[in-house]
Amino acid sequence: MNHRVLLLALLLLALPSWAVIETYQFDTDLQRQRYNAFIEELRCPKCQNQNLSGSDSAISQDLRRQLHAMIMAGKSDIEITQYMVDRYGDFILYRPRFNAATAVLWLLPVGLLLGGLAIWALMASRRTRRVPIQPLDDHDRAALDSLLSDEEKPSERSGGNS
Amino acid sequence: MSRIKLFLPLIIFLVLVAIFFGVQRRVQTGDYSPTALPSALLNKPFPEFSLPTLQGESLSRAELPKQWLLVNVWATWCPTCHYEHPFLVELAERGVPILGVDYKDRREPALKWLAEKGDPYFATVFDEQGTLGLDLGVTGAPETYLVDAEGIVRFRYQGALDQKVWDEQFAPMLSSLEEASP
Numbered sequence: 001m002n003h004r005v006l007l008l009a010l011l012l013l014a015l016p017s018w019a020v021i022e023t024y025q026f027d028t029d030l031q032r033q034r035y036n037a038f039i040e041e042l043r044c045p046k047c048q049n050q051n052l053s054g055s056d057s058a059i060s061q062d063l064r065r066q067l068h069a070m071i072m073a074g075k076s077d078i079e080i081t082q083y084m085v086d087r088y089g090d091f092i093l094y095r096p097r098f099n100a101a102t103a104v105l106w107l108l109p110v111g112l113l114l115g116g117l118a119i120w121a122l123m124a125s126r127r128t129r130r131v132p133i134q135p136l137d138d139h140d141r142a143a144l145d146s147l148l149s150d151e152e153k154p155s156e157r158s159g160g161n162s
Numbered sequence: 163m164s165r166i167k168l169f170l171p172l173i174i175f176l177v178l179v180a181i182f183f184g185v186q187r188r189v190q191t192g193d194y195s196p197t198a199l200p201s202a203l204l205n206k207p208f209p210e211f212s213l214p215t216l217q218g219e220s221l222s223r224a225e226l227p228k229q230w231l232l233v234n235v236w237a238t239w240c241p242t243c244h245y246e247h248p249f250l251v252e253l254a255e256r257g258v259p260i261l262g263v264d265y266k267d268r269r270e271p272a273l274k275w276l277a278e279k280g281d282p283y284f285a286t287v288f289d290e291q292g293t294l295g296l297d298l299g300v301t302g303a304p305e306t307y308l309v310d311a312e313g314i315v316r317f318r319y320q321g322a323l324d325q326k327v328w329d330e331q332f333a334p335m336l337s338s339l340e341e342a343s344p
Contacts, residue, residue, distance in 0.1 A: 045301040048197065058266065061284050062292050087299035089202035 022061070024068045031071050038067050038080065041095065045088045184338040192326070194314055199305070201318035202299050208313050209235070209297035216264055216272055226313065227284075231259040234283070234308040234323075235295060237267040240303040246322035247279050253328070254282035262286035265295045265303050296301050308332060310339055 024030040035052070042063065044055035050062050052067070063084070070080050090096040098106055103156070137142065188194035203209070212222035234250060236243040254260055263285030264272045269288060276286070289295055298307070301320065308317040317335050319327060 045199070045299070057302075062296060066296060085202065087202055087296065088301075089199065089299070091199055 009116065022064065024064075027072070033079065035068060035071055038071075038077075039064060041093065042067070042084060043092050043094050045092055172218045192237070195321070198320050201303070201315060203307075203315040203326060204318065206315060208307070208309050208315055209294065211287070211294045212298065213287045213289060213294060216262075216276070216288045218268060221285055223288055223313070226261065226309075227259065228311055229259065229335070230308065231261055231265060231309050232310055233261045233298075235263045235300050235303050235305040235307075236305045237265045238271040239267065242322045243304045244326070246304050247275075247282075248325050249322075249328075250282040251280040253323075259284055261335040263298075264288050265300060266290065308335055308339075 020061055023126055024035065026035065039053035042052045042059055044050045044052055044060045044063075046057045046072045047055050050060075070083065075083075084092050085097075090099075090102055094101040098107060119140065185194065189293075202307070208223060210223050212220065222344050233255075236246075250260060260283050262285070264286050268290065269290075272286075276283075284340055289293060292300075293323075298305075303321075304322060306319045306323055310316050316339065317332070317334065319331060321327075
């Protein structure tokens with residue numbers, strides 16, 4: 001019985017190892033870094049929100065293989081990005097390039113922020129306008145003086161309003 | 163004025179509810195698929211290829227007939243393709259030219275499939291490595307492309323073709339193609 005439990009526990013321990021995907025050979029560290037950067041930044045076209053490194057779908061495997069081949073063939077980052085966009089559109093880039101189709105995506109947050117600031121400024125200016133400061137007239141001033149002199153000893157307010 | 167302001171959050175909430183239910187409804191009826199992407203090849207030439215056919219001959223882009231045709235990406239490992247196949251056979255009987263692309267598959271089961279279920283394709287490219295699929299921007303099978311007489315990709319449909327999809331999406335495209343080049 002104990003053995004079985006132990007075996008089961010070992011099986012569970014081995015679970016993370018299932019997640020290991022293909023291993024590719026690189027000549028230089030730079031190539032490896034570029035590969036790792038690309039699989040983080042490129043999106044799996046089949047999935048809604050997974051990058052190539054996180055997806056085990058067939059298309060992601062193909063794209064990782066293609067990416068590796070292109071890096072080993074000495075293609076530049078721009079060439080690789082263009083290759084992917086030519087086939088899968090801007091969707092494949094997690095940071096899409098700025099063009100007519102993606103303008104809303106890039107500009108909307110800034111627009112919303114500016115809109116919010118404008119509304120906030122409008123509300124703030126209204127609030128200050130609603131409590132206008134009016135100078136006290138003589139009657140008010142007399143009432144204020146009598147209130148103050150009731151609470152405080154006259155000796156302490158020697159140089160006060162008279 | 164202040165009374166309307168009081169109800170503003172509720173109004174916004176109701177508008178959002180209406181939008182979400184509207185989208186959900188369109189997903190259910192199949193009018194809208196959030197996973198479907200427009201092809202990056204839209205209005206661009208069909209990619210160059212030179213690949214063997216399932217029957218062992220070779221076929222390249224230049225050898226394709228100079229008329230509009232469908233390109234259907236399929237595979238024996240794809241369950242939706244099973245569902246779709248009878249409709250493709252029906253289309254072929256109606257005279258629709260369909261080029262098959264057997265995507266990342268093995269030759270024997272593919273030939274067996276066509277022998278058993280009927281062969282709706284005038285030719286089937288055997289894309290064992292998925293290279294044509296990659297150039298086409300295929301994300302999975304089945305996918306169907308509409309290519310015009312000049313070899314330009316006009317439309318891509320992801321998922322199973324059936325009569326409803328044909329009538330709603332392909333038929334209007336085709337009639338506009340035929341109007342443009344009678």
